[in-house]
Amino acid sequence: MEIIxxxxxxxxxxxALKAAxxxxxxxxxxxxxxxxxxxxxxxVDTRRGRKLYDGDIVSFEGQEIKIKK
Structure with a gap:
């Protein structure tokens, strides 16, 4: 799991996808x-500009990103 x-x-x-x-x-x-x-x-979220905040989890192709403050 990547952490941003x-x-x-x-x-x-x-x-976030690019940063990870x-x-x-x-x-x-x-x-x-x-x-x-x-x-x-x-x-599923199809908005590229979706704002991610502390605690959000993004999943793509079996990989995950966790957003931390």
């Missing part, structure tokens, strides 16, 4: 998110 420590109040979903190294670019992040391949807290 927030510098601000939140991080956007596309940015799950995707190479914003374009790739947009594609996997809009294709419904990314789960936020166990539910």
């Amino acid at each position: 420590t927030l510098r601000d109040e939140f991080i956007k979903l596309g940015q 190294g799950f995707v190479e670019s914003g374009v790739e992040a947009k594609e996997v998110i809009s294709d419904g391949l990314v789960l936020v807290n166990g539910e």
Whole structure:
């Protein structure tokens, strides 16, 4: 499980996928998110700009990111 420590109040979903190294670019992040391949807290979310806060868990292809403050 990757852990992303927030510098601000939140991080956007596309940015989190890139920061964790799950995707190479914003374009790739947009594609996997809009294709419904990314789960936020166990539910599909197709919004690249979805704001993630402390405690949120993102899942993609069997990998997870945990957001921490």
